[in-house]
Amino acid sequence: MDELLRVDDLRVAFPGRGWRARPTEVLLGVSLAVDRGEVLGLVGESGSGKTTIGRALLGLVKTSGGTVRFEGEDITHAGARRRRELGRDIQVVFQDPYSSLNPARTIGDILSEPLVVQGATPRDARARVRGLLEKVGLPRDAEDRLPREFSGGQRQRVAIARALAPRPKLIVCDEPVSALDLSTQALVLKLLIDIQQETGVAFLFISHDLAVVRHISHRVCVIYQGELVETGPAATVTSDPRHPYSKRLLFAAPLADPVAQRHRREERRRLAEQEPLETGTGPTTPRRAP
Known part of the structure; x- marks a missing residue:
């Protein structure tokens, strides 16, 4: 497929608290790509770095390493004027829409x-x-x-x-349904799917909910402690994941059947005891930058 967005070895470090405190690295070299017309799901728990990725793509946080390319152009350090121009092609839907809507207009x-x-x-x-x-x-x-x-x-x-x-080519959806009740979630997800199929716009869909990501995505990336630990087709990653963390996300999703839910909790407990979580290239806690 035709590649729209590419992220290579993306790193973000936030300033430490206190005098002479070292920065804390929250993204530890993330690489991913989004094709035109594709929905890429990015899933992870709170604090995993998934929202930071979206904000880095939008130029809302400063990167400490790596590159972000949109249609082949390096936009990692694009200035304010270029960012305004990119607003035609890259849009965002936040978790809380009310905070981004002027209440007086x-x-x-x-x-x-x-x-x-x-x-x-x-x-x-x-x-x-x-x-x-x-x-x-x-x-x-x-x-x-x-x-x-x-x-x-x-x-x-x-x-x-x-x-x-503005008829964008890419929309970053940052937890767009997590603040809604289940019935409203279903309606908004169906709307997003219909829009994507009708317009061909690409989505980077960020969520902590594996079930939601499975419903809307073509491919899924799982992020843990600032690193991608698994990437693959949505049907595979959300039903038969390989990484222990991905498995824990799957087993954490609730089921309507109480018997199946009990078995899932038992499996998650067994997995936690037998397979300690490890990222692919680094430690399981945020790094302190040297």
């Missing part, structure tokens, strides 16, 4: 402003916004309402519409 204003900045006329921008709101299943009067007038699931649909507005 209507949805129509929020969604149309970036289109106008990119050169669209106000009339064309409004027409595009109405089409997007209809695509994500919001009522016709949504563009004239404020963010606080929507439920959590509806606000996430607004965030998806905003990400789609």
Whole structure:
């Protein structure tokens, strides 16, 4: 397939706390690729570094090593102007859409402003916004309402519409359904799948939930303590993983059948006793930079 995004040996270190404290490395040389029209799932527990990867791709955190290439261009250290230009092609959907929506502006204003900045006329921008709101299943009067007038699931649909507005090639989805109830999660996931199939946009889908990642992804990367420990087709990684950590994620997923759930807990306990977790190239705790 045609490669859209490539990350090679990506490293990120955060400053240590206290005077003369050494930085803490949270990404220890991550390499991955996303093809055009592909959904790549990135799964790991809280603190594993998965969100840091997404923020590094967006230029929101400073990298300490490695490269990020988009359509062959090295954007690792792209300046503010180039980052604004890349906003046409790379968008993001955050976990909490309300924090990224101006509470004092209507949805129509929020969604149309970036289109106008990119050169669209106000009339064309409004027409595009109405089409997007209809695509994500919001009522016709949504563009004239404020963010606080929507439920959590509806606000996430607004965030998806905003990400789609400039017709991007890649959308980074950072835990887009984790704050929603199960029924709303299913609706938003179906919306994302339908949009991906209709538009061909690529997703980097970040989540802690292996079941959610399995539902939407073509391929899956499992990250543990800042390193990728397993990568492969979604059906394989989410049903028959090879790495002990991937197996623990699988066994941690709840089941509706109480008997099967009990067996799964027992298997997870047995695995923890027999197979200590180790990353592929380093220790199991964040490193202190030299």
